[in-house]
Amino acid sequence: MTAHRTSDATVSAINAVAITPADSSIPVTRGIFVGTAGDLEVMMAGGNIVTFVNIANASFLPIQAMQIRAATSASNILALY
Numbered sequence: 591m592t593a594h595r596t597s598d599a600t601v602s603a604i605n606a607v608a609i610t611p612a613d614s615s616i617p618v619t620r621g622i623f624v625g626t627a628g629d630l631e632v633m634m635a636g637g638n639i640v641t642f643v644n645i646a647n648a649s650f651l652p653i654q655a656m657q658i659r660a661a662t663s664a665s666n667i668l669a670l671y
Contacts, residue, residue: 611631
């Protein structure tokens with residue numbers, strides 16, 4: 591079976607990668623999974639930096655991010671591609 595990759599943001603993710611927060615770039619995500627509660631600071635694909643405050647355990651965020659910033663207090667984070 592061949593994996594189909596598309597830029598269509600409405601298509602579900604086909605891969606997940608564990609992320610350690612750092613102020614360095616990652617490929618633009620389809621979404622983020624937060625395993626352990628906390629704040630999530632990201633640089634969005636559009637370039638602005640935002641903080642999602644008090645994200646609950648086991649939360650999915652349907653956002654396109656290109657950084658998971660070091661100021662993040664949430665943990666067990668997966669980038670969805």
